[in-house]
Amino acid sequence: MKPSLAKGTRDFTAEEVIKRKYIISVLEKNFRLFGFQPLETPSFENLSTLTGKYGEEGDRLIFKILNSGDYASKTNSDDWTSKNSQKLTSQISEKALRYDLTVPFARFVAMNHGQLTFPFKRYQIQPVWRADRPQKGRFREFYQCDADVVGSESLLQEVELVQLYLKSFLDLKIPVKLNINNRKILSGLAEYAGIPDQLIDFTVALDKLDKIGRDDVVKELESKNISSDSIKKLEFLFKPQTDQLQLLFNLKEKFATIPIGLEGVEELEFVLTHCINLGISHENLIFNITLARGLEYYTGAIFEVKADSVEIGSIGGGGRYNNLTEIFGVKNIPGIGISFGLDRIYLVMEELNLFPENSIENTKYLFVNYGTEESIQALRIINKLHKNNISAELYPENTKLKKQFSYAEKKVIENMVFLGEEEMKNETITVKNQKTGEQKTFAQEDFLNQNK
Template identity: 75%
Template sequence: MKPSLAKGTRDFTAQEVSRRKYIINILQKNFELFGFQPLETPSFENLSTLTGKYGEEGDRLIFKILNSGEYASKVNQEDWDNKNHQKLISQISDKALRYDLTVPFARFVAMNHGKLTFPYKRYQIQPVWRADRPQKGRFREFYQCDADVVGSESLLQEVDLVQLYLKSFSDLKIPVTIHMNNRKILSGLAEYAGITDKLIEFTVALDKLDKIGKEGVVKELLEREISQKSIDKLEFLFNQSDDALENLLQLKEKFADSEIGLKGVEELEFVLTQSLNLGVDMQNLVFNITLARGLDYYTGAIFEVKADEVAMGSIGGGGRYDNLTEVFGVKNIPGIGVSFGLDRVYLVMEELNLFPEEASTQVEYLFANFGGEGTVEALKLIMQLREKGISAELYPENTKLNKQFTYAEKKGIKNLVFLGEEEIKNGTVTFKDLAAGEQKTLSLEEFLG
């Protein structure tokens, strides 16, 4: 049988693994610099923990795990005959692979809230699984990199997460813009236009502005039974200036009678002003009034990060939520979280050629195998190099030198070392820098440095 990969999964070569580790190490270092602590949760959860948390569509995309043993013998025959999959699932599966890192985090906080110190700051970098239709940039197994703070309503958390994003992407050398909005502002706009009952329809259409333009948004709003009169009141949305604070000032006037809208403006104004005070370039921070991600989840600030030089969609996102753990019976734990899109960050860095040479794992020295006494001496020297943290290996067979050269070049090894009879007699080492094509002979002391 010809081997194949399961759809939506990938093998990662040595270079890809090293480059992914390079990104993860930078993110991990910054998470810890900002006071976040690591958390890891199991790859699978009880199915009941995950079900009902992602909506109907999300529930369909959860990978269920069959119960072990004779699971089929315990199935109700009528349900089996009728192919009633909803009833069958609960009889043949009680566990599932995690769909994201947020619900397992909520479950952890709900189970341990009595032992945790609040505000509790955690980061998590682990794979998740979704039974989605695979396509370019979308996989069934992929990593999420999340950082959340729970147990604090302070807007200083938003300011800090802006700093976390900017520092992390600066360290990765990716020029980015952070788009920001606030769920309360979107609610205020719906209130101002008299379409509070159509909030979701309004924001879903508005979120498509950069893809379908003003005409497309207006057409969609009309199709969703939002009146022309309401659309006319929202005309100003399509003529925003480049000055975020000026746009917020305009909103303040519009929201004179909207308490929730004014609250949203006040919150966003605080985050923008404090970020400015900390020296953030306003070119990197944009008030995007059309940003409406995760509306069924977020209750305050909404973030989305876009790479400036690559058309890639968002490479990070997040926002504030009111109650992470209420679904698990623990109330009044507000929070805010952000995530980094590891796969998209990788693609951006690849396209912009941003990976440094040290992001690839390379062997420093390959010792040519001449057989005889030289093999033992080479192994002794290799052992000394490894003690110093320098990677080295011996070609396993005593074969043609040409074949050993080819191996070194294909593997990207930097230097080929010759330890023949002459070198052993003189206490020297000869090695060739394969990239530069230069050959040197040094004493053993010089070589080991």
């Protein structure tokens, strides 16, 4: 059988792993700077925990896990031929792989709220799984890097998360645009258009505007039985928005009798004003009225980050979700969070050549294998180097020097170390720099002192 990978998954080479860990180290440093603490949750959750939290489209992308044992024995045989797959799924699957980190976090908070100190700030870096169609920058298994705050309704949390986003991408040297909107503004727009009961249909379609364009968004709205009169009222959304302040002013006029819309505008004004006062440029932080983030649990601010000059979709996103823990029976725990897309960030940094040269640490010394006696002495010296945190290794086999040199070359090892019969007799060691070709002999004691 020819080995193959499941679609939407990848192996990572040593170089890729090191580069990914570099990104994670930058993000973790910033998470801690802003007062967030680490958390990890299981790879899979009860299916009931995940379903109904991501909208109809999201529910279809959840990877279900078959029950162990003879999962078919307790099912109704008629359901296997029925077109109602949901009825069958509930009988054969009780668990599912994590779709994101936010819902498991909400479940954790609901289970442990009595022991937590609020506001509770956590960051989480773990893989998630989605049964999506694989394409550039979109995988079925990928990492999310989340930072969330629960237990506070203060809009200063939105301001802080904007700072966290922009500082992190500045440290990674990725030029970005941070788009911001407010779910209450979208609710106001739905009321203004006379479709308050179709808010989800409206936002899911609107969120695709930059991907499929105005005409296809209109077609999708029409397919959801949204009238032409309602679509006409929303026509201004499909035109380029250049003046953010003028747009906010226009929204206040449209929302004169729509309280939830006005509340969204006021919240957005608060965040934008304070961010600008902190020195954040409106070129980096942009009010994008068509940003919808099609997840049902958002209730206030919503964010999306895109890299400049790279066509890859969003590399971060998030928002406020004041009602999420209520579905687990725990009320009055508001929350807000953001996510960094590790895999897409990696692709952006590769395309823009942003990884620092020293992010890949290769072995410093390779000791040539001349035989058992020489190798034992080499291992003694290697052991002392390791105690000094110097990377070194012994070639495992006594073979031709050409093969050992080839190994060092392919692994980009900086120095070859020779400890043969002559060196052992004189208690010396010979080191050859692979880049310059310079070769020097040292007393073993001097060599170790230089590598402390």
